[in-house]
Amino acid sequence: MENKHIDLHLLTCLEALLAEGSVTRAAQKMGMSQPGMSNALARLRQLTSDALLVRTSQGMQLTPRAHELAVSVRKGLSAMEEIFADRRPFDPAQAQGAVTIAAADSVGVMLVPRLMQLIGECAPGVTVDMRLPDPAHVHEWLRDGECDLAVGYFPHLADGLRSTSLFSQSLSCVVKNGHPQLGPGMTLQDYVAARHVVFGSPFALMSTMEASLDEALARIGQRRQQAMRVSSVLLTPYVVAQTALVATLPTWLARHYAQMLPIQLLPLPFEPPDIDSRMVWHERSHQVGLHQWIREQMRRLLEESHALAVSEVPLLVATRRGMAHVE
Incomplete structure (x- = not known):
């Protein structure tokens, strides 16, 4: 690769092509014509000695070399942005x-x-x-x-x-008012014998909070009965309020719904994991x-x-x- 022939515009074209996986979408992202982006891709192919984008039965796909370049390109552009960043005070x-x-x-x-x-x-x-x-x-x-x-x-x-770190969350068991089995004096055996609603996102069968809860139970030789999994934790209090199912929720969230629904909070009969909510960025x-x-x-x-x-x-x-x- 002859580095002297690469300019910042070509680097931004490469980033757009790698991010979009499409000449048309990359051109739209850059505010360019499709022929202009095609010319940029041709130059990039020559410079990298790689096709970068290839046509398959599933549409245009990145080559392995293109995937390797993606991280380096983003780092390079971030470094350039940092060099030329406007240092005036931020005005929202x-x-x-x-x-x-x-x-x-x-x-x-x-x-x-x-x-x-x-x-x-x-x-x-x-x-x-x-x-x-x-x-x-x-x-x-x-x-x-x-x-x-x-x-x-x-x-x-x-x-x-x-x-x-934002805040530490305590956990509480949530049951409907007048639950036939659970109430004052709930024991560990009562808790694990109950049928539980658990939360799993559309991407994972179990949330990290639920997984940590099960790990804490496993350490004391116990396991919950999982009767239902919901993809939104906001559905859980409504299910609990109208069934004999129970759930374990962040205490603040359970308190929020206890103002609107016939549910009550019970302390967990074992040592729950520490749930430290954090904000994360690159x-x-x-x-x-x-x-x-x-x-x-x-x-x-x-x-x-x-x-x-x-x-x-x-x-x-x-x-x-x-x-x-x-x-």
């Missing part, structure tokens, strides 16, 4: 851009309404794309630029990622003004909302004599 009122956030539905309950109200008032030129996180691939999404921020429970972080966006501002607003809103949700409804603590309120 003048900001234009889009931010993609991966967060569970439960986080969305706390975050989205207040965040969008704030953005509408302070940064009307900013748009937000919310998506459900895929525990197995969220690190890749951040690395590859498919999302800018992720919020949730991440026991392990990949290299190149930054994070900040090193690439650490110094980007828009992302810094969004991260700070999200951190503040989530911490405020969590504190409010935890304090709104007293927890019903099961005792041998009945239910006691803890203020």
Whole structure:
């Protein structure tokens, strides 16, 4: 490869081609004509001595060499952006851009309404794309630029990622009022014998929280009976309220729904895992003004909302004599 023949425009064309996997879509992304992007692809093929994009029965596909180049290209462009970045103080009122956030539905309950109200008032030129996180691939999404921020429970972080702790979540067992078997004095045997609703995202059979809960039970030789799996944790309280099924939820979320539904919270009869909610982003966006501002607003809103949700409804603590309120 003759590096002297590569210019920044050609590098951005390569990034668009690798990201879109299509000459037409890459041209649209770059605001170019399709023939212009085709010419850029021809030059890139010559420089890399590789086809980069090949036609298959499933459409255009990246070659193995193209996949190898993708990470290096993104790093190169990020370095160029850092060199030429505008160092003026960030002004949200003048900001234009889009931010993609991966967060569970439960986080969305706390975050989205207040965040969008704030953005509408302070940064009307900013748009937000919310998506459900895929525990197995969220690190890749951040690395590859498919999302800018992720919020949730991440026991392990990949290299190149930054994070900040938001709050620790306690867990509670949730049952309907007047449950025929569970109530004051629920034992470990009662808990594991009950039929449970568990949460699994569209991407994974079990959420990381549910998996950690089962690992904690396995360490003491116990296992839950999983009767139902739901793809949205927000459905769980409604199922519990109308059936004999039980669930284990973050205490703040259970308290939130206890104000609207005939459900009660019971303390878990074993030592639950620590659920530390974190906000995670890639090193690439650490110094980007828009992302810094969004991260700070999200951190503040989530911490405020969590504190409010935890304090709104007293927890019903099961005792041998009945239910006691803890203020």
